[in-house]
Amino acid sequence: MGKTKEHTIQVRQMCVDLHKSGNGYKKIATRLHLSISTVRGIIKKFKTTGTVVNKPGRGRKFILPPRTVRRMIREIKSSPKLTVTELQQMVASWGHKVSKTTIRRYLHANKLFGRHARKKPFLTHNHKCKRLEFAKRYYDFNWDRVLWSDETKIELFGNKCSKWVWRNTRAEYAEKHLMPTVKYGGGSVMLWACFSSKGPGNLVRVHGIMNALKYQDILKQNLVASARKLKMGRHWVFQQDNDPKHVAKSTQKWFTAHRIKLLPCPSQSPDLNPIENLWGELKRRVQRRGSRSLDDLERMCKEEWSKIPLSVFSHLVKHYRRRLGAVLLAKGGCTKY
CATH class of the missing domain: 3.30.420.10 (Ribonuclease H-like superfamily/Ribonuclease H)
Incomplete structure (x- = not known):
């Protein structure tokens, strides 16, 4: 079953207010046109967190430790013509086996993007x-x-x-x-x-x-x-x-x-x-x-x-x-x- 539409903060707050005033789950569900299980879930979440607002998620789990990321960024800045494959092999030699997509994701997060090198006359x-x-x-x-x-x-x-x-x-x-x-x-x-x-x-x-x-x-x-x-x-x-x-x-x-x-x-x-x-x-x-x-x-x-x-x-x-x-x-x- 797919994820259903999330209720607004106002609806969730009304549900909590009615519960505080002594109304039961069935009565709240009838008044707000919600299912009993939805009301039960909203009240349970409020008792656990103390708020009806969703807390921010922790995000994607980091695969590479920060120290390795900093080392990788230093390498790419000192040698900007390194390919993703070469960088992947370098990171593997440091003890971390990751995909090329992961390498690109870390580079993009540090505002480093692959671009065509500009052609300019050679200057001595x-x-x-x-x-x-x-x-x-x-x-x-x-x-x-x-x-x-x-x-x-x-x-x-x-x-x-x-x-x-x-x-x-x-x-x-x-x-x-x-x-x-x-x-x-x-x-x-x-x-x-x-x-x-x-x-x-x-x-x-x-x-x-x-x-x-x-x-x-x-x-x-x-x-x-x-x-x-x-x-x-x-x-x-x-x-x-x-x-x-x-x-x-x-x-x-x-x-x-x-x-x-x-x-x-x-x-x-x-x-x-x-x-x-x-x-x-x-x-x-x-x-x-x-x-x-x-x-x-x-x-x-x-x-x-x-x-x-x-x-x-x-x-x-x-x-x-x-x-x-x-x-x-x-x-x-x-x-x-």
């Missing part, structure tokens, strides 16, 4: 020192003067994210439930672009393999033109990463000859270049439209680049100090950006 001690030095030196810099730049590659069928579909169990390979893939992404286009807090600069397609000479040709045709388009004035600074073609001697001579000031950027630091956020936004916009050819993809990229709201550009630059603050807080390590 020298990288961290350079990032920390950059954050300290340029924390109060006027970032509205900076013209940010970078390159990216966009594949024709480069949507690598997961897609959810509504289907039944047997329709998993129906054409409308599949996400088509093509080897090597079906081809790709290499793009170069720049921006500032005032908006987007030029976005151009790079044909073939980019080397130092081709990079200089792109700068010659688009860098100063973008600065004039964005009304940067005379005291703007150009930012680029430490790609070999960017730091080549011929490229550095080109910057010197054209009197362009450079903002030094630490290596392995894509989180310190806000244009990475714009690349993500551009790729999402292009993927929503879908393209049939590389020329079509190039056209869509240029259209969507110009459609990104100006508030997005200004917001990225306005809150750039948060990135530097995160680097300082991480002592030069990786940040969430």
